[in-house]
Amino acid sequence: MAPTPPNQPAFTIRPALPRDIPAITAIYTNAVLHTTASYDLEPPTEDVMAARLATILADDFPYLVAEDSSPPRALSPNSIPGPERNAGSERRVLGYAYATPFRPRPGYRFTVEHSVYVAQDARGRGVGTGLMKELVGECRRKGFRVMVGVVGDVRGDGTGAVRFHRGFGFREAGALKGSGWKFGRVLDTGLWELQLQGGEGKGEGSQVAKEGVSKEE
Numbered sequence: 001m002a003p004t005p006p007n008q009p010a011f012t013i014r015p016a017l018p019r020d021i022p023a024i025t026a027i028y029t030n031a032v033l034h035t036t037a038s039y040d041l042e043p044p045t046e047d048v049m050a051a052r053l054a055t056i057l058a059d060d061f062p063y064l065v066a067e068d069s070s071p072p073r074a075l076s077p078n079s080i081p082g083p084e085r086n087a088g089s090e091r092r093v094l095g096y097a098y099a100t101p102f103r104p105r106p107g108y109r110f111t112v113e114h115s116v117y118v119a120q121d122a123r124g125r126g127v128g129t130g131l132m133k134e135l136v137g138e139c140r141r142k143g144f145r146v147m148v149g150v151v152g153d154v155r156g157d158g159t160g161a162v163r164f165h166r167g168f169g170f171r172e173a174g175a176l177k178g179s180g181w182k183f184g185r186v187l188d189t190g191l192w193e194l195q196l197q198g199g200e201g202k203g204e205g206s207q208v209a210k211e212g213v214s215k216e217e
């Protein structure tokens with residue numbers, strides 16, 4: 001998939017695979033335990049994360065990872081791969097992004113919600129941007145019409161994510177005041193929307209999007 005521009009630190013965006021689950025789980029666990037970006041209170045197990053990946057792929061929604069594409073370092077006899085490294089490989093997963101149905105009712109079948117998470121120490125070097133560009137492109141190609149970002153704690157941890165979404169052309173659709181509660185704090189949640197097919201009422205959504213989520217009775 002998309003190679004990194006020459007002036008950026010090297011990473012590659014590719015579809016997620018089951019072997020990425022330990023790395024993905026480690027990235028998400030860190031966000032759950034230490035930030036209000038996610039409203040999960042307990043980190044899901046690798047089995048739960050694997051089941052989510054399988055469902056997303058089975059429903060033909062995109063799930064991508066950014067993988068460090070700098071030359072793999074040879075494993076020294078003493079090196080122990082960390083949780084964000086794939087078994088049998090020194091290429092590290094730096095972040096991931098996926099899209100899921102926004103809401104289950106079939107009238108929403110052209111609308112997706114996305115999630116994007118970058119490992120704490122890999123932020124600020126374009127990984128999130130690379131993942132989102134590819135994810136937005138995939139969703140457009142599949143005929144989805146609207147992408148929704150649900151941004152947690154928009155007055156606290158979420159301020160960076162707000163700038164991130166604004167930079168992509170997302171429009172603020174509103175905030176749900178006091179809708180979250182974590183670490184003993186009340187949290188406001190932001191809703192951000194991106195029109196994928198040029199705006200309301202334009203285009204029709206592809207057959208994939210029409211048939212892929214669920215069919216109207």
Ligand SMILES: CC(C)(COP(=O)(O)OP(=O)(O)OC[C@H]1O[C@@H](n2cnc3c(N)ncnc32)[C@H](O)[C@@H]1OP(=O)(O)O)[C@@H](O)C(=O)NCCC(=O)NCCS
Nearest residue numbers: 037115116117118123124125126127128129160161163164
């Ligand atoms: C939001 C997130 C995905 C951004 O990933 P990233 O790899 O750091 O982003 P990039 O390096 O591509 O930065 C892109 C833009 O995002 C904005 N941004 C990202 N993090 C920011 C921060 N902490 N503070 C301010 N702006 C930030 C900046 O505008 C930046 O553009 P700039 O470098 O030209 O100023 C990452 O911070 C993250 O994983 N956050 C926790 C999870 C989350 O909030 N996800 C979004 C909700 S779905």
